[in-house]
Amino acid sequence: MAAAEPSLEELRQLVSEFRPNRGHLLPALHKVQDTYGYIPRSAIEVIARQLNTTPALVYGAMTFYAEFRTHPPAQTEIAWCSGPTCRILGGDRIREALEHTLGLPLGGYSEDGRYALHLGQCNGTCSEAPQVWVNGRVVGRLTVADAIRLARRIREGA
Numbered sequence: 001m002a003a004a005e006p007s008l009e010e011l012r013q014l015v016s017e018f019r020p021n022r023g024h025l026l027p028a029l030h031k032v033q034d035t036y037g038y039i040p041r042s043a044i045e046v047i048a049r050q051l052n053t054t055p056a057l058v059y060g061a062m063t064f065y066a067e068f069r070t071h072p073p074a075q076t077e078i079a080w081c082s083g084p085t086c087r088i089l090g091g092d093r094i095r096e097a098l099e100h101t102l103g104l105p106l107g108g109y110s111e112d113g114r115y116a117l118h119l120g121q122c123n124g125t126c127s128e129a130p131q132v133w134v135n136g137r138v139v140g141r142l143t144v145a146d147a148i149r150l151a152r153r154i155r156e157g158a
């Protein structure tokens with residue numbers, strides 16, 4: 001499933017514009033993710049060197065923000081909205097239904113890499129709450145039964 005990781009040289013070139021100050025850490029992580037769809041493990045060391053900081057600090061930032069991915073994107077990416085409107089309208093039960101039906105925790109990837117379930121943040125489309133995004137497309141006003149049907153379709157590749 002995973003594409004080959006980019007070479008160290010390619011990564012060095014990619015982040016060469018960034019300078020050693022903390023303000024450049026998130027832009028560097030975003031540039032790597034925008035380029036590859038995720039942040040390869042080898043990029044942590046490259047960014048740390050470029051910004052004259054530690055791999056632990058880069059790793060900490062990468063894992064702190066939910067928008068950064070440490071795996072190549074799955075064929076079907078499901079993001080569960082954790083925003084307040086979705087939660088008030090039953091979002092936690094939607095999450096439980098998805099986790100149970102997909103057999104994945106939040107942040108998990110299927111073994112074959114076909115689908116993944118992520119934490120999402122409110123994107124302002126709260127009129128569709130409670131919702132998930134499937135490859136970026138809003139699937140809203142979900143009931144628990146809808147979530148189970150959606151997860152089964154994705155799990156079965158339909």
Ligand code: FES
Nearest residue numbers: 081083086122126
């Ligand atoms: S709270 Fe879910 S889209 Fe706003």
